[in-house]
Amino acid sequence: MILQADPIEVERGGRLALSAPGFAVAAGQAGVLRGPNGAGKSTLLRALAGLLPMTTGDARLDDLSLKGDREEFTSHIAYAGHLDAVKPALSVRENLASWAALYETPAVGVEPALAAFDLTVIAGTPAGYCSAGQKRRLGLSRLLVMNRSVWLLDEPTVSLDAASVALFAEAVSIHCAAGGIALAATHIEIGLPEGPRIEIAPPSERTADEGDPFLTGAWS
Amino acid sequence: MSVFALFRRDLRLAFRIGGGGLMAGAFFVMAVTMIPIGVGGSLDVLARVAGGVLWVSALLACLLSLDRLFQADFEDGSLDHIMLAPAPLEMSVLAKAAAHWVTTGVPLIIVAPLLAITLNLAPGAYVALMASLLIGTPALSLIGAIGAALTVGVRRGGLLLSLLVMPLYLPTMVLGARAIERASIDLDYLSPLALQGAVTLAALAITPFAAAAALRVNLR
Numbered sequence: 357m358i359l360q361a362d363p364i365e366v367e368r369g370g371r372l373a374l375s376a377p378g379f380a381v382a383a384g385q386a387g388v389l390r391g392p393n394g395a396g397k398s399t400l401l402r403a404l405a406g407l408l409p410m411t412t413g414d415a416r417l418d419d420l421s422l423k424g425d426r427e428e429f430t431s432h433i434a435y436a437g438h439l440d441a442v443k444p445a446l447s448v449r450e451n452l453a454s455w456a457a458l459y460e461t462p463a464v465g466v467e468p469a470l471a472a473f474d475l476t477v478i479a480g481t482p483a484g485y486c487s488a489g490q491k492r493r494l495g496l497s498r499l500l501v502m503n504r505s506v507w508l509l510d511e512p513t514v515s516l517d518a519a520s521v522a523l524f525a526e527a528v529s530i531h532c533a534a535g536g537i538a539l540a541a542t543h544i545e546i547g548l549p550e551g552p553r554i555e556i557a558p559p560s561e562r563t564a565d566e567g568d569p570f571l572t573g574a575w576s
Numbered sequence: 577m578s579v580f581a582l583f584r585r586d587l588r589l590a591f592r593i594g595g596g597g598l599m600a601g602a603f604f605v606m607a608v609t610m611i612p613i614g615v616g617g618s619l620d621v622l623a624r625v626a627g628g629v630l631w632v633s634a635l636l637a638c639l640l641s642l643d644r645l646f647q648a649d650f651e652d653g654s655l656d657h658i659m660l661a662p663a664p665l666e667m668s669v670l671a672k673a674a675a676h677w678v679t680t681g682v683p684l685i686i687v688a689p690l691l692a693i694t695l696n697l698a699p700g701a702y703v704a705l706m707a708s709l710l711i712g713t714p715a716l717s718l719i720g721a722i723g724a725a726l727t728v729g730v731r732r733g734g735l736l737l738s739l740l741v742m743p744l745y746l747p748t749m750v751l752g753a754r755a756i757e758r759a760s761i762d763l764d765y766l767s768p769l770a771l772q773g774a775v776t777l778a779a780l781a782i783t784p785f786a787a788a789a790a791l792r793v794n795l796r
Contacts, residue, residue, distance in 0.1 A: 368796070402656075405656075405660060406659075406660075407656055407659060407660075407795055407796075408795070408796040409796070430660055431662060433660060434660075435656060435657075435660055437653055437656060438653070439651075439652055439653025439656075440652070440653060441652055441653040441654040441656070441657050442652065443585075443589060443652070443654070445589055445592035445593060446588070446589070446592070450588075454581065454584075454585045454588075455657065457578070457581030457584075457585070458578050458581045458582055458585070458657065458658070458661045458663075459578070459657075459661055459662065460577070460578050460581075460661075460662050498657075
């Protein structure tokens, strides 16, 4: 299995939000997205997850195209964004179990996933009482119950302590060793498996009146 | 199945502490109880306005809880995962609207006959009251889901939601109140009920597509 992407551009509200080079991440590899704040790393990951449309370019997973076979393509994607999608009223275990049910994966995966992120001790605690780092670990443990081959990770280690970063790196290593693909946007070295580094430059600023019918000619 | 998992999760969240399940029912009781106190104890007047008062209060109670229908999931990132889940977003929208109906519509139907006593509703109109609420309240949740999807990204969107949705509630409310009114003077009330049913079925057909489209646009 290989994830290939053309050079991708995403426009939002008439402005170029992302201009990424083409890249490929093969099975067993963990690609790393690098770039300054605002370069569009999150936008690229959301576009690859099919959550927002690409203006130009396409991505392929083997011979599945994101634009052509959207449903099939996104059924291989697990996305972990900035937000952990944790419900404070449910316990840690209930949170994870509800996501397993939503993703139609067997509930037996819940306990090992909790153990992998050292959450078993607090499994019965309402998630609202958890610290930011514990919530993040709960959010990341969802990747394990989702049973999907491509992990898209948006700054996964934010608010994690050193021990938890190691747990996370191990989870990614196991995933990749089993033939999975990971693509992470991160600013720090977290000891992920080998993989391509994709440098994203901030999109060149366009002048405001270009492409905006209300401002055409406003400055001349 | 993914949609049933979402339905169960929403029900569970609604009845947890802070979930606000049954709040709409409590609001309905308070609002209707205010009427005899405010209008005065004239039994004739109360009997004449009973149907309209019950339906307007039901509509307001329903609106009160609608703004969090998608917004809570939008803010904590759950909506991304609902979109990536195997179930089509259209079905997920329907599952959430159904959960909303069970937590707001059903309690209204249950307490309505008790409240009708305080409004001196004619004895012959109780069946029409229950039937019109049973047929009409699903439309409130369904049409409301479109408004909730449109305003999902708007801060304090509850007011805007009410402005958008209230005019669309008009047919359901008018037909419901008319059915009760006709029943209370021993006229045939099946035709307003049938028309109300038609409105609900139309809402059932349109809502999944309209709300899902609105959510897709808002998530970009």
